[in-house]
Amino acid sequence: MKRIRRALKRALTVLLVLFILDMALHALAIYLIFGGFELGLVPLLPYLTVVSTKEMGEKAVGRAHDFLFGKGWSKFYTYQCSETPPRGLCYPTPTPQPWQKFFRRLEKTAGWTRDSVFGEGQYREIPEHTAKSVPRSIPTTLPQPQSLRQPIASSYGKPIEEVIDAGVAFLKSQYNPDLGLLQESPEIGKHNYYLNDAALAAYTLEVLGEHDMAARLQASLVKYNYQGNNFFELAWGVPIRWPPFHHEDVEVIKSGEDRILIQTHQGPGYFYDWSAYSNLAFMAAVNEQVMGHPEAARRLYEIEMSTFDGLGWKDLAYWKRDGVYETLGLAWGIYASALVGAPINGQAVEVLISTQGDSGGFHTHYKPENRHLADPNIETTCMALLALYNALGIEAASGE
Secondary structure, three states, X not given: OHHHHHHHHHHHHHHHHHHHHHHHHHHHHHHHXXXXXXXXXXXXXXXXXXXXXXXXHHHHHHHHHHHHHOOOOXXXXXXXEOOOOOOOOEEEOOOOOHHHHHHHHHHHHHHHHHHHHHOOOOOOOOOOOOOOOOOOXXXXXXXXXXXXXXXXXXXXXXXXXXXXXXXXXXXXXXXEOOOOEEOOOOOOOOOEEEHHHHHHXXXXXXXXXXXXXXXXXXXXXXXXXXXXXXXXXXXXXXXXXXXXXXXXXXXXXXXXXXXXXXXXXXXXXXXXXXXXXXXHHXXXXXXXXXXXXXXXXXXXXXXXXXXXXXXXXXXXXXXHOOOOEEHHHHHHHHHHHHHHXXXXXXXXXXXXXXXXXXXXXXXXXXXXXEEXXXXXXXXXXXXXXXXXXXXXXXXXXXXX
C-alpha cells in the first residue's frame, strides 16, 4: 500500500512539474510571438491565448512564423529552363529532400492554423470595385502579343494559332441565340448558362478579335444585370479578394430545361487552403502582379511551378479525384508565367494542347493515358485560350 502511495505521489509530482513547465513554455512562446508582454494580459493557462484585435492576432502569427521558419518562405525548390528550342522546358532541380518536404508541409499547416484561429490572416485589403461588364481593351498589366495570325513554328505538335481557332469555334458552338449566353458544356453542363462564363468568354473573344460575339455577350450581361462574381475578374486584370470565398451556384432564371445561373463568391467559407490547389496558387501570383507587387507574384509563381511533374500538379484536387489532373492548373500556370515574365514551360504547353478535344474545347480533367476526361467547358477553354495567346505573344516578340 505504501508503495502504491509513493508511486502515486511521484506520478503527481511529475505531472505537476510538467504542468508548470508547460505553462512556462507557453509564456515564453507568447513573449517571443508578441515581442514582449504588450497585450496587457499575459495568458499563462495552457492552450489559452487572448487576442484583443484581429490585427494583433495577425501580427502575432506573423512573428511566430518568422521565428519558427525564418522571414518569408524558405526556398527549397529551384527550377531551370532550357535555353535552346523547344523553349521553356522547365523542371525542378535539385530533387527536394524529405526534410525539405516536411518543412514545407509544416509551413502549410502553420498557414492553415493561422487562418482557422485568426480568420483571414495577413492579406491585403482589395479596393472596392464593380464589374458590370468586361473591359473593351486588354488591360495594360497584360502582355501585348503580336498578331495572332503570325505563324509560329510548333514544337507543340501543331501551330498554336490552329489550336486557338478551334477553341474559338467551340465557344461559338455553345452560343444560344435565344438566351444570348453560352452553354457551360456539351454534356455535363448541358442546359446550364452561367453569367460569369459569359463574362469570361466575352473578354476572351474580345482579346482574340471576335468583336461581334463579344459584343453580343456583353449586351446579354447588361440585360441580365450581371455585376461580377469577384473571381473571374482576375483574368482581365482586376484584383480580387484573397483568399477567395467558396463558390455557390445561384439560379437566376429557369426556362424549361435551360437554367441561367451565376457562380457567386460571397462566403462565408473561403479557401484557407488555396495553396493546395494549383489553379488557385497561380491565381494568387496573378493577383499580386495586378496589384503591383511583382516580387511577391514571381515568388508565388516559382514556388508552385517548381512542383510541376511533367504532366501537371499533384495537388489536393488530384488526390481527391484518385489521381486525375485538372486542366485549369495548366491554363492558369501558363497564363501566370506570361504575366510575371517567367519562361514559358514547354511541357505544360504541350500537355495543355493535348487536352483539347475534337470539338475544339479543352477538357476539364485528364490522366497520362487519357487526356480527354469529363467534358470540355467554357471556363477551362477560355483560360486555355488566354494562356496560349499570351504565351504566343511572348514567343513571337522574342523571335522564337
